[in-house]
Amino acid sequence: MTEFEPHSLYSYSQEDVQRILQLAIARQADDQNKEFSYEEILEIAKELDISPDALNLAEIDWRSQRSEIQQRQAFNSYRIGKFKKRLGNYAIINGFLILLDFIGGNTLSWSLYFLLFCSLTLGLDAWNTFQTKGEEYEMAFQKWYRKHQIKKTINTVVNKWFKAWQI
Known part of the structure; x- marks a missing residue:
């Protein structure tokens, strides 16, 4: 499309409209470093003929997706932290063994x-740590998430119990 062609001659799919509007909002937000209030979002939705109920459901979905993304980021950070600890352990143990071998016979x-052997183990460990797709990752995430939720629930119950005893 050239600049002088009338815009009314073209029609856009829903996916195209979403992408165009997303880019326009992102560009406006970059220019002004602006955040939108819920009222402004409601006004935009009204102009686009989106019902408040549909907007509310979309916001609930967005919050859920954002929460899951944050949980996955926390899980990935946890896995990387564990890997760094194991990497340090491997380095210390192998450094000690190499030093012991060298001191014992002036050779390795x-x-x-x-x-x-430890390098092979470390390589497999790194592969499993940085692999963020697949069934194994999902099972590990679900296991970590359940454990995290149980800890959170226990902490909440214990805190309520302590507050009840303080009264």
């Missing part, structure tokens, strides 16, 4: 086998 011999 048997410690290289341990280094090779």
Whole structure:
């Protein structure tokens, strides 16, 4: 489309409209570093002939998706932290074994086998840590999430119990 062609000759699919509006809102937000109030969102939705109920349901879905993304980011940070700890353990143990081997015979011999085995183990561990797709990842995430929710529930119950006893 050239600049002088009338815009009324074209029609757009719903997906195209969403992308165009998303880009326009992002561009406006970048220019002004602006945040929108709920009333402004309601006004925009009204202009686009979107019902308040549909907007409310979309906001609920958005909050749910945002919460899940935040939970997944926390899980990934937890996994990376555990990996860094194991990496440090591997480095300390292998460093000690290499030093012991070198001091014992002024050469490296048997410690290289341990280094090779630990490197293989570390490589597999890194693969599992940084793999964020697939069934294993989902099962690990669900297990972590349930454990996290149980801890949160127990903390809430204990806090309520302590508050009841303080009265």
